[in-house]
Amino acid sequence: MKQLRDLIIPRKDLQDWDDNITWVKDGSIYITTVPELTKANPVYTSEVNYHSKNLFHLKELPLELANKFEFEQASRNALLNSIPNSNVRLCRVAKMDLNYVAILTNNCNVTVFDPAGNAVVNLDEPDRSVESRAYHSVDWSPQDEYIAVGNEMNEIVIFEMKQEDQTVKFNHFKTIQLDAGIENAWVTNIKWYENGRILAVLSNNAVYCINERNWEASLISSPGRYKIIDIQIVGENYVVISMVGVILRVDLRTMNTFHLETGLKSESKIIPIINTENIILLSNNSSCKIDIGASTPTISNDDVISPYLEKKFKKWNDVWNEFNKHETTLSIYGISLSPDKFSVAILYNIERVSIKYLITSERQYNITFIPLSDNWKISRFAKGFAWYQTYSIYNNKLPIIENAVDTSSTKFDTNTDFNSYLKTILNDEKMNYMRFFNFTREHPKIDVFRKTIYEYAIANKDLFTNDLDIACFESLASILHLDCPIHLSNSIPIKSDFIQESFNFGSNSDNPDVITAEGGNNWRRCSVTLLPILTTEVKICPMSKQRVISLEQSENLNEFGWFTRTLLQVFNDVSVYCGTDMQ
Known part of the structure; x- marks a missing residue:
């Protein structure tokens, strides 16, 4: 399948994080560049000509990021005011039609912006301690009724979004204590899924699953010394946890854990393949495919993403390293599934391994778009331009429909x-x-x-x-x-x-x-x-x-x-x- 040419993000720099890209329902893509957040607005062009620049228009979003800790006595938490200017650390966009944007900053604030870029609220509970108000993770509920943040006291704090007198307000709804026996554990990752389950990762590498029906938290992976890189729910019943060289599969029905050594020597992200129980483990150096639904999961060659990235790596070497005089590396800075889950966007760059200093204007990052299936269909999780983007990624292949259109x-x-x-x-x-x-x-x-x-x-x-x-x-x-x-x-x-x-x-x-x-x-x-x-x-x-x-x-x-x-x-x-x- 012929691939779209990359979308180029020129003259930008990224924060030192690995979650720099978010692809949302209306087809927009947010990239956490500095000093300004970058948004790739979807556009319509009848002739795309296999170039993603005809599907997006890059625009800077100069957001006003407030710091609620600016005048706090933060002697117990040096992170809060260690950097005077607030920068975007993580971007999460409402999953349905509201287009509200939640921004997690480097000084532990979460600010919600409306589609016009106006700050709606800086989430806070002013009467609580500094550790309870310092947030390190954020995600929206599937229907955008709630937004969840993780603090430094092993808690997930949930705010409810309500329309009051033609304004949107966020009121405290619930605080979920993950483990009262741990002191000062940070909630470093939150993922809220369509099936009503919330996954949360703590700084001690424990993983919890919260059921939205009763808001009870269950420990599904005990604390450990190996850093958790990524977590995903695969299918209906499995949680997959990625660490360097290892993945864990937890069956939510029985809570049994399967341990599989992958052999990957660097941090790996999990990419679920839609309508299957297969995943792709993707790192800077290599990738592999795993059938998570098998009674005994085994590793096989990645025939979905790897061919595209290998082709790009070879082409770069043919042009810029023709005689193999230098070592080159492909670095991945973020991965985001399309809203309908039929494609993936990978933010990366390829460069020579050397000791060098680059100013921001010399930097360039690429976004490549890769199909994850042989076919695609219209999904309620995407709309408008997002459909057209998937259509273009799949080489103008029409969507399938389960029942004939009558x-x-x-x-x-x-x-x-x-x-x-x-x-x-x-x-x-x-x-x-x-x-x-x-x-x-x-x-x-x-x-x-x-x-x-x-x-x-x-x-x-x-x-x-x-x-x-x-x-x-x-x-x-x-x-x-x-x-x-x-x-x-x-x-x-x-x-x-x-x-x-x-x-x-x-x-x-x-x-x-x-x-x-x-x-x-x-x-x-x-x-x-x-x-x-x-x-x-x-x-x-x-x-x-x-x-x-x-x-x-x-x-x-x-x-x-x-x-x-x-x-x-x-x-x-x-x-x-x-x-x-x-x-």
Whole structure:
């Protein structure tokens, strides 16, 4: 399979950590560069030409990182103020649609930022001791209801995220004590999984598993002197723990532990292969594949990732070390699975082994994208551009779908409230499969979506009393060439800040793009409500370039009803065409 060319991160430096990259649901990638965090924003280009630079646009995020310990007497903890400036140590992004970013800093703070880059909260419990407030790990719950942090007192502290008076607040929810018998053990790693389990690693190399149903912590690996490099849940029942030269497999059903020597001489990351119980152990020097689900796991050659990295290493030597005069090394600085788990992004560089000094402007890092399976499918854990990225990584191979796409059988419950109805459509596998095809079409279509909205309107026609709702209903029926049981008896005015025009929706054409006012002027339609757009204050789909009326800018000028208002509330945020965030 032909591979995408690397995404280059030029003129940047990294913190001395091994978790420098995070790939999130909307297709964005965060890289913990210094002094500013770097974000690779997803973009749409119809011709990718096997180059990942056509899928991403690099941008710096100058975040204001506060230090709650700045004026503390930190005599018992020299780390807190040893570095005057706060830097990003770890980045964790909300896993669903909120796009909130949690930043763990070098001085043990966790600050949450909104999508615009504004600080929402610096997580803290001011009445507790310094050790209880110093955080060394962070992760979000699968549904973004909670955020968990690990402190220096063997505790996981969970904050609940709530919407209060149009603002987001984080309130203390629960503190989980991992081992009261240990003094001053730090929680150095937290991973919160979709199945409701939380894995936590302590500084003494003990591993705990917490069940979200009862919040009870169980010791699954005792403290030891060998540093734990990585932990993963593989399949439904196994926890895999990586150390130098060794992995441990813990069966969560029986709590039995299997010990396997890998022979790898350096720190190894665990990469699970989707829809299997296989993993890839990847280090700077070598890699291997292991079937974790086997009764006796054995090691085999890595035929998934290794061929790609070996090819890159050989190509670098052919160009920069043609006569093998120098020793070269490949260094991996971070690994992140794609949101749908079908691909992996590896942050690395290859360089000559020598004593040298490089300034930041001389440095360059590469991100390579590697497929982990033969096929892929639309996943609810990814959306919009992330689908298109996977499609490009898999050499424009179409996603598979378990059941044939039959739009005539795609029916939804019209007895629910309209907002829930729209959210159900957006999460439906078949509907998302059809939305994905808009990335590959010259002219994107949403006829199937409009048909489902029309069906809801027909089932709830007695609720239509607002003129704009009826105008939307009539326009839908006209464009779909279907009957409309409700009609406006006269023309209605549409207002903007500077213009007002009257429209007769009953006599207008079935053109989904343009509508003509009574004065003869042609106006572009809102692609969702089909109402005319008389203002530049609109939301734009970054893929199709279709426009949607901005509810925030127009609701004080026009009296939207329940139908049009709900459509705009939902699709001001997410594109009906492809699932991306609206701009």
